């Protein structure tokens with residue numbers, strides 16, 4: 001019933017400029033908070049190297065790659081790597 | 094021990110000075126000893142909003158440089174005897190303050206006053222950092238608008254990393270969200286971020302919501318902080334903020350658009 005839900009949802013909750021603003025803010029604020037976290041010193045070099053590898057295959061801007069080390073509590077650390085791809089940069093064909 | 098409260102925002106023109114003036118005089122009217130400090134070196138304005146601009150002789154920088162004593166520079170408010178204002182310098186540049194001297198001035202003020210309210214300049218540079226460095230609490234003044242919310246979040250980052258409390262690993266600065274220039278009607282119409290939206294994004298406790306109000310301009314024209322206009326929506330909203338700062342739990346007001354009466358609806362008021 002996804003399609004029906006979609007229309008029902010649309011009807012009582014139109015996409016307003018305010019909801020667009022909220023969505024954009026949530027993304028940018030999460031991103032900037034991540035960048036503020038104390039990160040290991042090898043991260044800038046790692047980022048540079050990974051960008052170089054990626055660029056052998058696809059076009060990516062510096063901003064489209066984000067890497068952070070996240071402490072998930074206790075001993076568990078997760079290295080998160082996020083690569084944003086834009087359609088113009090890698091056509092599907 | 095004095096409570097040092099910084100009124101900060103990152104973005105300029107969101108209502109820091111308006112809020113500092115209203116909250117400062119509001120706390121003083123409750124019988125507390127309050128000093129308001131203008132940290133906006135080079136762009137002093139708090140004196141104007143407080144209506145004491147003609148009485149400025151010495152300023153904050155004169156005190157820092159040892160050219161005047163604190164008592165010479167402090168201006169006693171004419172309306173409330175427990176309130177004083179320490180004006181910013183109009184001529185010096187914003188790097189005229191240094192941490193050590195500011196710390197000394199705050200310590201000295203702390204011997205006399207219960208509340209030290211620091212009106213921060215805009216930005217995230219030296220001036221704004223100086224205003225927040227010694228704070229125990231921060232009133233993060235935010236407009237329901239994308240760039241203001243983003244800047245407020247950056248300031249939250251600074252409070253957590255660049256303040257004295259952060260550097261010394263003390264209990265963190267207590268953060269308060271003050272949403273100003275709020276227009277419930279535009280929120281209903283989906284044109285403006287709602288209180289809940291901003292709370293969701295910044296996730297700090299809400300201290301108050303000040304509606305967009307014509308009373309604010311009237312108040313600054315007259316040099317009478319808007320909280321003294323007891324009939325006005327903004328004045329009442331600031332009074333609620335003061336009561337909350339003092340620990341009362343007060344319901345939030347002015348969050349929904351005023352329903353138009355039948356006459357104004359009929360005649361398009």
Ligand SMILES: Nc1ncnc2c1ncn2[C@@H]1O[C@H](COP(=O)(O)OP(=O)(O)O)[C@@H](O)[C@H]1O
Pocket residue numbers: 102104105106107108109110111112215273274275303304305306307309310313327
């Ligand atoms: N609640 C409000 N309603 C209407 N105008 C406001 C309100 N709060 C502030 N303003 C106006 O916004 C402008 C900037 O306010 P100000 O307190 O000087 O901001 P800041 O100190 O953050 O730069 C002023 O013209 C002021 O009158």
Ligand SMILES: [Mg+2]
Pocket residue numbers: 109110111133138212213214
């Ligand atoms: Mg100001």
